[in-house]
Amino acid sequence: MKSKPVITPLFIVAALYDGILGVVFILAGSSVFAWYNVTPPNHFGYVQFPGALLIVFALMFLAVARKPEANRNLIPYGIMLKISYCGVVFYHWFRTGIPNMWKPFAIFDLVFLVLFIWAYSALSKPSAVESSKVE
Incomplete structure (x- = not known):
């Protein structure tokens, strides 16, 4: 698949991003809030x-x-994760206000959301016409 060279690094970056954030909030959450x-x-x-x-x-x-x-x-589970986080943060950001610490994560997650939707579409099953083509 032509998109795989792009999709693989995308999900590696997403894994690193969410994994590092997860570890930081587990081990040093109090420091993040204090900072x-x-x-x-x-x-x-x-x-x-x-x-x-x-x-x-x-x-x-x-x-x-x-x-x-x-x-x-x-x-789709990654898409729903990003929709959930972005939905909550953007709602509070524009409606009632939210601490600045949450805003960069929402912007990054919005970018990941768009890219995940693209990746899901790019990996869709080929149509009957495409299936009949010889590579």
């Missing part, structure tokens, strides 16, 4: 659990990177 001068939640489990979920998604993105065609069915 941005944001009051943390009353219990760091509220930060560590989403961090752990980011690591799970990072592993999923690595599976997609390794075998994009075979693991195309996982991409």
Whole structure:
């Protein structure tokens, strides 16, 4: 597939991005909140659990990177992750305000969202006409 050379690095970058964020929020969440001068939640489990979920998604993105065609069915879960985060952050950002620490992540996730939708489309099953072509 022609798009695989682009799709594999995309999902490697996504895995690194979400995996590193997950580890940072699990191991050093209090430092992140302090650096941005944001009051943390009353219990760091509220930060560590989403961090752990980011690591799970990072592993999923690595599976997609390794075998994009075979693991195309996982991409919608990544799309839903990005829609969920962007939806929450952009809603609060434009409606009621949100600490600046969350805004860059939303912008990056919006870019990933668009790219994941593109990747999912690029990996769609070929039509009957394309299937009959000899490569």
